[in-house]
Structures are given as C-alpha cells and as structure tokens.
Amino acid sequence: MKLQKSTLLALYSMMEFARYPDRQIPATEIADKYGVSAHHLSKVLRELGRAGLLDSLRGVRGGYRFSGNAKRVTLLEVIELFEDIGARPDGPGGEASDTERALASVLSEIDEIAKATFGSITLDVLVKQLEMRRPRAVSTELAALPV
Amino acid sequence: MSNSRGNDRSPRPAAHPERPPDGAAVITRPAQAGDLDAIIAIDAEVTGIEKTDYWYELFQRYGASRTRQRLFLVAETEGAVQGFVIGEVRDWEFGSAPCGWVFGISVRPGARLAGLGTRLLGAICDGFRYAGVSQVRTLVARDNALVLSFFRSQGMMAAPVITLEKALEP
Ligand SMILES: CC(C)(COP(=O)(O)OP(=O)(O)OC[C@H]1O[C@@H](n2cnc3c(N)ncnc32)[C@H](O)[C@@H]1OP(=O)(O)O)[C@@H](O)C(=O)NCCC(=O)NCCS
Numbered sequence: 001m002k003l004q005k006s007t008l009l010a011l012y013s014m015m016e017f018a019r020y021p022d023r024q025i026p027a028t029e030i031a032d033k034y035g036v037s038a039h040h041l042s043k044v045l046r047e048l049g050r051a052g053l054l055d056s057l058r059g060v061r062g063g064y065r066f067s068g069n070a071k072r073v074t075l076l077e078v079i080e081l082f083e084d085i086g087a088r089p090d091g092p093g094g095e096a097s098d099t100e101r102a103l104a105s106v107l108s109e110i111d112e113i114a115k116a117t118f119g120s121i122t123l124d125v126l127v128k129q130l131e132m133r134r135p136r137a138v139s140t141e142l143a144a145l146p147v
Numbered sequence: 148m149s150n151s152r153g154n155d156r157s158p159r160p161a162a163h164p165e166r167p168p169d170g171a172a173v174i175t176r177p178a179q180a181g182d183l184d185a186i187i188a189i190d191a192e193v194t195g196i197e198k199t200d201y202w203y204e205l206f207q208r209y210g211a212s213r214t215r216q217r218l219f220l221v222a223e224t225e226g227a228v229q230g231f232v233i234g235e236v237r238d239w240e241f242g243s244a245p246c247g248w249v250f251g252i253s254v255r256p257g258a259r260l261a262g263l264g265t266r267l268l269g270a271i272c273d274g275f276r277y278a279g280v281s282q283v284r285t286l287v288a289r290d291n292a293l294v295l296s297f298f299r300s301q302g303m304m305a306a307p308v309i310t311l312e313k314a315l316e317p
Contacts, residue, residue: 071300
C-alpha cells in the first residue's frame with residue numbers, strides 16, 4: 001500500500017498534533033522533523049485547517065493546534081482529504097475487456113479492505129500504540145534503587 | 148453483527164433518558180435464564196429482529212451448560228442488564244493454536260459510550276485467560292464501522308487470516 005507524499009505528511013502531522021493537543025506547533029518544526037520543505041508542509045496544514053482538524057494560530061510564533069476529536073477522527077478521513085484510495089485510472093478506453101474487469105475486481109477487493117482498515121483506526125488509537133511502543137520511562141524512585 | 152454506524156465526531160452523547168446514571172456501578176457476571184428477556188430486547192433493538200428461539204438455544208449452549216470454554220456474560224447497572232458478550236475457546240481451528248473467539252457483543256444503545264463494551268470485552272478476555280488461551284479473535288463485517296472502531300480501540304488488529312466465501316450454486 002502506497003500513499004502519496006502529501007497524504008503521508010498529513011498523517012504524520014495529525015499524529016504530532018493529536019499527541020500534543022495543547023501545543024501550538026510551528027510548521028517548520030514538523031517540516032524539520034520529517035525532512036520536507038516548509039512550503040510543501042504549509043500547503044498540507046492549510047488543507048487540514050480548512051477541514052476543521054487544525055486551528056491556524058497567528059502571532060509571533062504562529063503555527064497550528066489540534067482542533068478535532070482524536071477519538072473520532074479516522075485515518076481515512078485524513079487520507080480522503082488528499083487522495084481517493086479507491087480511484088483507478090481509466091483503462092485504454094472503449095469497453096473494458098474481460099481481463100480488465102477480472103483484475104479490477106481483485107483490486108477493488110484490496111481497496112475495500114484498505115478502506116475498512118483506515119476507516120476503523122482513529123488518531124487516538126494510533127497515538128496509544130505509539131505510546132505503548134516507546135520504552136517506558138523508569139520512575140525516579142525505581143531509578144534510585146541500588147542495582 | 149448489525150451495520151449501525153456511529154463514527155460521528157461529536158463527543159459523548161447528551162444524557163439519554165434511559166441512560167444509566169454516570170458513575171453507576173457496573174457488574175459483569177455470567178448470564179442467567181432470567182436475563183434472557185432483557186438480552187432478547189437489546190438484540191432486537193440493535194438488529195431490528197426479535198429472535199427469541201435463537202437466544203434460548205444459545206443460552207442452553209453457552210449459559211446453562213457453561214464450561215470454561217464457553218462464556219455468555221452480561222453487564223448490569225442498578226439491577227438492569229445493559230449489554231452482553233458471548234464467546235468460546237476454539238481449539239486448533241484451521242490449524243491455529245487454541246484461541247478465544249468473541250462472536251457477539253452488544254450494549255443497549257441508550258447505555259453506550261460509558262465503558263460497558265470495554266468492561267464486557269475485558270471480562271470475557273479474563274475468562275479466556277482462565278481457560279488457558281493467550282489470544283482473542285473476532286469477526287466483523289467490513290462495513291460495520293462502529294464495531295470495528297470499538298475493537299480497534301481495544302488494541303485489536305487484523306489477524307493473519309483471510310475469510311473467504313462464495314455463493315453456492317443451487
Ligand atoms: C460496539 C459496542 C459494543 C461498544 O459498546 P460501548 O459500551 O459503547 O463501548 P465503550 O463505551 O466501552 O467504548 C470503548 C471505545 O470504543 C470506541 N467507540 C465506541 N463507540 C464508538 C463510536 N460510536 N464511534 C467511534 N468509536 C467508538 C471508542 O474508542 C470508545 O472509547 P471512548 O469512549 O473513550 O471514545 C456497542 O456500540 C454496540 O453494541 N454496538 C452494536 C453491536 C452490534 O452490532 N451487535 C450485533 C450483535 S453481535
């Protein structure tokens with residue numbers, strides 16, 4: 001499964017914002033983290049802002065802040081702002097051949113599974129997975145115990 | 148499972164007239180014959196079909212003749228059944244190691260989003276652990292966004308199996 005670059009950037013960004021919902025994050029911070037141009041990322045963030053998933057904040061530092069409900073926004077909602085994962089380029093024209101139709105049915109089977117998967121995973125679920133994978137910080141009391 | 152969808156972005160629903168009061172103690176316990184009317188009513192409300200015989204038969208297999216392998220549990224608040232879960236341990240099905248299968252879970256629409264589904268799934272998972280298995284599985288219709296979201300929220304991921312089907316020629 002391959003997603004376009006803007007879509008991936010949108011997902012990475014939404015994950016950053018959903019993880020730190022109270023933080024106002026400048027576009028440059030995310031651009032640096034993922035090694036992309038701030039110009040490209042700004043376009044992506046504007047689109048997310050238009051969809052109501054981010055608040056755009058003016059002022060000296062500027063930036064964006066999360067404004068959705070991480071428990072309800074699914075990956076599919078973010079993806080569909082940037083691409084239609086079920087869309088297939090038209091065939092060579094004219095009546096589709098049997099071969100094209102047979103192959104199209106396999107591809108659409110895969111698309112349906114992909115859509116159901118993206119449509120059932122919320123930002124919150126992914127953030128929690130991320131937190132679980134991070135090595136747990138050892139509490140200061142435990143760290144103070146003799147080895 | 149039904150196709151009721153609920154992926155709205157609204158936060159918790161406003162207080163429902165029949166909603167158990169916030170903070171009401173939740174009890175999960177094995178289903179008893181006296182719970183069947185409530186279970187049938189919840190299922191009818193959720194699926195739109197009343198299947199009395201089906202539930203009595205299911206209760207015979209999973210409730211009345213309960214074993215460690217078969218679990219039929221209800222969640223109750225203030226003496227009223229609000230939801231149920233059914234499952235069993237299946238051994239070596241299609242070559243896969245014994246695992247717990249959840250094949251039905253429902254919470255009364257007016258009592259949802261208050262953690263009851265989570266409690267029911269937690270209780271049946273405890274039962275599976277007690278029966279000695281370390282994996283739990285379920286099967287959900289691909290377009291049932293509500294139930295898929297629920298199981299995902301509980302940390303469940305796609306299993307390394309693919310379900311296949313075909314229409315049988317008459
Ligand atoms: C799926 C179901 C059991 C969940 O029960 P519930 O008591 O509402 O579940 P919980 O309150 O424990 O919810 C746990 C998590 O599931 C997810 N979830 C539940 N309902 C959701 C919804 N409408 N939209 C998105 N996510 C949802 C959320 O992540 C939720 O966590 P949150 O409350 O912190 O947001 C219930 O919705 C139901 O009975 N649905 C119908 C089931 C069915 O079709 N049964 C047919 C016979 S098997």
